[in-house]
Amino acid sequence: MSGRGGPGGFAERIGAQVEDADDGGARIAFEVGEEHLNPAGTLHGGVLATLVDTAMGQAVRTTTGEGEVPATSQLTVTYLRPGxxxxxxxxxxxxxxxxxxxxxxxxxEQDGEALAHAVATFALLER
Structure with a gap:
């Protein structure tokens, strides 16, 4: 899958856009709005977790066969600076x-600076 579009589900509902997904990689664009902020006025960590999980799921889907469905089994997000x-x-x-x-x-990344790094394990389930 290459090209721009919504990832579907919750991530699309909050405004995530898939810019590219091909050959084991994916890139998602997101516009942080006031509705995505926590009480401290910075990007809510749950939004970041959703975005990295969605991007990694998109990357996995570029390599799955017919009937294989990736399911997140472990997700670690390291928050480096506030968004x-x-x-x-x-x-x-x-x-x-x-x-x-x-x-x-x-x-x-936001404004050329790293906001977070994530690692996830996906189980490949049969449909």
């Missing part, structure tokens, strides 16, 4: 693919 209103980008890539588990990484 603010404005554009950000999430870039995800496969690190290792096994018969039943796949490991991915994702990085979030």
């Amino acid at each position: 603010k209103p404005g554009a950000l980008t999430v870039t995800a890539r496969l690190r290792t693919r096994g018969a039943h588990l796949t490991v991915c990484e994702a990085d979030v």
Whole structure:
């Protein structure tokens, strides 16, 4: 899948847009608005977790066969600095693919600075 579009589900509902997804990688664009902020006025960590999970899921889907469905089984997000209103980008890539588990990484950047780094394991389920 290459090209721009919504990822579907919750991530699309909050405004995530898939810019590219191909060959074990994916890139998501997101515009942080006031509705995405926590009481401290910074980007809510749950929004970031949703974005990295979605980007990594999109990356995994570029390598799955017919009937394989990736399901997040582990997600670790390291928050490096607070996000603010404005554009950000999430870039995800496969690190290792096994018969039943796949490991991915994702990085979030805003204004040329790293906001978060994530690692996830996806189980490959049969439909």
